[in-house]
Amino acid sequence: MEQTKRQPGKLGWRFALLGLVLAVAVSGLVRSLWLDIYFIPSASMEPLLRDGDRIVVSRTAFSSAPxxxxxxxxxxxxxxxxxxxSGRGPAGDFLAGAGHWLGLTGSDNTYVKRVIGLPGDHVICCDADGRLTVNGQQVEEPYVYQGDAPSTLKFSTIVPDGRLWLxxxxxSKSADSRSLLGAPGGGMVPLDRVIGRPVQIIWPLDRFAAIPRPDEAATTIKNGQ
Incomplete structure (x- = not known):
C-alpha cells in the first residue's frame, strides 16, 4: 500500500504555530508571576518616567521588602x-487590553505614582516653609519636577490602615491622591492593589536604563523618620 507523504510545508506551519502558542503561554506565565511591561501614557512622573516610555515592572519586588x-x-x-x-464596551475593552498586554498603550485601570504616605501617616501640604510634611516632619523630595511646588492644592489627611497616599x-501635571480627597476612599490606594515596582526602562532605546529603588537616605524625612 502506498503511504501518503507528509508535506513539509504543512508540518513546518504546525511547528511554527505550536512554537507561537508555547511562547505566548510562557510569556503570559512570566508576566503574571514575575515581570510585566507597562506603557507610560502621561507626563505625571517626569523627570523619572516620560510620556511614551515602556517599563519593566517587577511583581515580586515587595515580597521580601515592604x-x-x-x-x-x-x-x-x-x-x-x-x-x-470606561464606556468602550466589550470590543473596545478587548482591543485596549491587547494593546496594554503588548506594551503599546496605557490602561484605564493601571497607574504609576510615588508613595508619599504609609498607613497611619499624617500628610500635610504645605507648612510655613511651603514644604510637604509627614507626621510633622518636612519631606526631602529631590524627585519633584524642577520648578514645581510640592502641591498647589492644600490638604491635610491621615492615611488609613492598609492604604497608601500616592x-x-x-x-503640576499629576492627577493623584490630592485630586480624589472627596471621592470614595479619599484618594488612598489599598496596599493589596499594588502590582509591583518599575525596575527598567526598555523603550525608547536612548532611555534604556535601570530604575533603582531610592536609598533609605533619600526617603527619610528631615529631622526624623
Missing part, C-alpha cells in the same frame, strides 16, 4: 483612581 516612602509603584486603580466603567513627581 513598600516604603519614596517607592515608585505600579498599581491597579479600580475602586480608587480608575473610573468604574503622588506624581510632576506635581
Amino acid at each position: 513598600v516604603r516612602r519614596g517607592d515608585v509603584v505600579v498599581f491597579d486603580g479600580r475602586g480608587s483612581f480608575a473610573p468604574l466603567n 503622588m506624581g513627581d510632576h506635581r
Whole structure:
C-alpha cells in the first residue's frame, strides 16, 4: 500500500504555530508571576518616567521588602483612581487590553505614582516653609519636577490602615491622591492593589536604563523618620 507523504510545508506551519502558542503561554506565565511591561501614557512622573516610555515592572519586588516612602509603584486603580466603567464596551475593552498586554498603550485601570504616605501617616501640604510634611516632619523630595511646588492644592489627611497616599513627581501635571480627597476612599490606594515596582526602562532605546529603588537616605524625612 502506498503511504501518503507528509508535506513539509504543512508540518513546518504546525511547528511554527505550536512554537507561537508555547511562547505566548510562557510569556503570559512570566508576566503574571514575575515581570510585566507597562506603557507610560502621561507626563505625571517626569523627570523619572516620560510620556511614551515602556517599563519593566517587577511583581515580586515587595515580597521580601515592604513598600516604603519614596517607592515608585505600579498599581491597579479600580475602586480608587480608575473610573468604574470606561464606556468602550466589550470590543473596545478587548482591543485596549491587547494593546496594554503588548506594551503599546496605557490602561484605564493601571497607574504609576510615588508613595508619599504609609498607613497611619499624617500628610500635610504645605507648612510655613511651603514644604510637604509627614507626621510633622518636612519631606526631602529631590524627585519633584524642577520648578514645581510640592502641591498647589492644600490638604491635610491621615492615611488609613492598609492604604497608601500616592503622588506624581510632576506635581503640576499629576492627577493623584490630592485630586480624589472627596471621592470614595479619599484618594488612598489599598496596599493589596499594588502590582509591583518599575525596575527598567526598555523603550525608547536612548532611555534604556535601570530604575533603582531610592536609598533609605533619600526617603527619610528631615529631622526624623
